[in-house]
Each structure stands twice: as C-alpha cells, then as structure tokens.
Amino acid sequence: MVYELAVVATADDLDRYHAIRRAELFEARSRRDYDSAHPDEIKPNHFRLLLKCNGIGVATTRFDLLGDGVAALRLVAVTRAEQRRGYGRVLADLIEALARQKGISKLVVNAAPDAIGYYERMGFVREAWDPAELVGISADSIQMAKYLE
Numbered sequence: 524m525v526y527e528l529a530v531v532a533t534a535d536d537l538d539r540y541h542a543i544r545r546a547e548l549f550e551a552r553s554r555r556d557y558d559s560a561h562p563d564e565i566k567p568n569h570f571r572l573l574l575k576c577n578g579i580g581v582a583t584t585r586f587d588l589l590g591d592g593v594a595a596l597r598l599v600a601v602t603r604a605e606q607r608r609g610y611g612r613v614l615a616d617l618i619e620a621l622a623r624q625k626g627i628s629k630l631v632v633n634a635a636p637d638a639i640g641y642y643e644r645m646g647f648v649r650e651a652w653d654p655a656e657l658v659g660i661s662a663d664s665i666q667m668a669k670y671l672e
C-alpha cells in the first residue's frame with residue numbers, strides 16, 4: 524500500500540474530498556445541508572486534505588491552523604466501504620506528522636459522539652478547548668484534544 528496525505532489541488536481530488544464528506548458526515552446522518560462552498564473551506568490557514576491509498580482517495584479531513592501552536596481537525600471521514608480497515612489510523616498518523624512539521628503542539632477536534640472511541644484510540648482525551656464552537660452541526664459533539672510531544 525502506498526499512502527499519501529495530499530493537500531487538495533486538482534478538480535478530481537476536490538470532487539472526491541467533497542463527495543466523502545457529503546456522504547459520510549451529512550447524508551449518512553440524514554442531513555441535506557452540506558455546503559461545499561462554505562467560506563471556511565478557503566481560508567488561508569485551512570488545508571483540505573485527502574488521504575490516498577494507491578492513488579485513490581479514501582479519507583478526508585480539513586486541517587485548520589488556529590494559532591498558538593494549535594490545529595483543529597474538521598470533518599474527519601473515511602469512505603463507507605473502507606471504514607474499520609485501518610485507514611482512520613493511517614490518516615491520524617499522517618496528520619500528526621504534518622502537524623509536527625508545522626510546529627503544532629496540540630490537535631483539537633469536535634468529535635461526533637459515535638466517533639469518540641476512534642479518537643480515544645488515536646490518543647485524544649476529552650477537553651473543552653472552545654465550548655463556543657458547540658453549535659450547529661457540532662452541537663452534540665464532544666471536544667477532545669491531543670498534545671504532541
């Protein structure tokens with residue numbers, strides 16, 4: 524297996540990135556309001572990431588630099604047919620490597636309740652890093668953080 528965590532740059536990668544997010548984080552939860560043109564998607568310190576396995580996009584997240592050595596993971600998702608096969612762990616490992624390269628010392632996430640176990644396995648612990656974010660799509664999320672050494 525050849526893995527690559529790519530910053531989305533081509534039209535094909537962008538289509539795949541949005542398709543995975545729309546399917547796994549919105550339609551799978553009976554939400555019809557996915558907005559691929561959300562302004563947060565194109566902010567300068569926000570990186571749209573696609574995990575490719577042997578050249579095929581299998582997972583996504585957005586990596587937002589929040590300042591002060593903190594980065595947030597937004598909308599982590601593995602495509603349905605490939606869930607529970609290890610891609611989530613590969614994604615977490617490659618994100619951590621990227622974070623270290625960028626001098627990040629703390630990763631934070633608004634975790635969906637049914638994904639808490641995944642983040643715990645990845646070394647995150649519960650921490651209310653910004654309760655003001657727990658609105659809208661994140662209203663029932665649990666805030667978690669991982670400190671990088």
Ligand SMILES: CC(C)(COP(=O)(O)OP(=O)(O)OC[C@H]1O[C@@H](n2cnc3c(N)ncnc32)[C@H](O)[C@@H]1OP(=O)(O)O)[C@@H](O)C(=O)NCCC(=O)NCCS
Nearest residue numbers: 599600601606607608609610611612634635638640641644
């Ligand atoms: C949550 C998600 C990203 C995990 O990715 P994945 O590829 O399925 O995870 P992996 O197969 O790499 O599993 C890694 C570890 O986490 C565990 N795990 C994965 N999903 C889990 C879950 N929902 N609950 C509890 N543990 C979970 C696995 O058992 C595995 O543990 P192990 O390595 O100790 O055996 C993926 O299942 C997904 O996209 N789910 C739907 C969207 C979602 O909920 N995203 C999170 C939004 S905050």
